[in-house]
Amino acid sequence: MYKISLITGDGIGPELSESAVSVLNTINDKLDLKFDVIPLSAGDKALEQTGKALPDETVKIIKNSDACLKAPVGESAADVIVVLRRILDLYANIRPAKSYPHMPALRDDIDMVIVRENTEDLYTGKEFSLGNSAVALRIISENASKRIAKYAFETATQRNSKKKVTCVHKSNVMRVTDGLFAKSCLEVSKEYPEIVFEEMYVDACAMNLIRQPESFDVIVTTNLFGDILSDESSQVVGGLGMAPAANIGDSFALFEPVHGSAFDIAGKNIANPSSFLLSIKMMLDWLGTKNNDPLCFAVGQKLESTIFDLVKSGVKTKDIGGDKTTSEFTHEITNHLTTN
Incomplete structure (x- = not known):
């Protein structure tokens, strides 16, 4: 049995968490893969109730789990996910x-x-005031750059695709920091002669994504550029509602939807759970x-293909052109998981 910690989040987070638990319970009951899901508090509500966006008990339970699922949290997001990435070295x-299929992709x-x-x-977050100016320190190290480059090349070797890695940076302007990142990626590329390697400035990459x-x-890139480009790439394929994400370290991983907590639609039962459910698929692959x-792997593939088939057949939530509520779409998924 896998012990899964679940940060239930803010805004639409609790609704998406209900969807995730429903799918995991279906897998438990019908597909012989067992999960013990532990709901946890972190984010705005936790900050209001405990004075900490990321309570110590939440961190302790996450560390003792096999993997973590995180629903979107509110304004305190940086105090949750950024801190967890650092604590767990994700x-x-x-x-x-x-x-x-049938999505507004380019x-x-x-x-x-x-x-x-x-x-x-x-x-x-190393920022400070200096007189009338504000200063931020941008830290890029050779070790971290080579580590992420290696991960990117390993990913390319495992994908049934073009076998290509594009290193994205801005070394023509930030010659020291991005220069080091680009140099590190180039050095790692020599260990993977079977993978095509190219470099691209971040502004050119943003254009070519369109x-x-x-x-x-x-695409392998630095933290800030990756944050921006990944949101752009999600929109290119139809929107954040179908965009999962993983935060992976050497011994632990956390999985979450790319989008935010969407307080404007919270409680309306119209949020698209697909990105969170596809994050479960990524979790299953990592656990496998x-x-x-x-x-x-088998259950993860079944979950993704179920979502794929439903969207292809026109069963969709409002944000991607359909009419299903969050709970109705989730029910369709759990039904198809057990009948297909």
């Missing part, structure tokens, strides 16, 4: 972007993964690899 942020042949360095760059998104396979468990 250095690789993985955000796939794939065309699904093309129907997009299949890329953005591999984003997760521990450095401006997101360390102009020719089908040309990308694996870590534990050499082929059932995890």
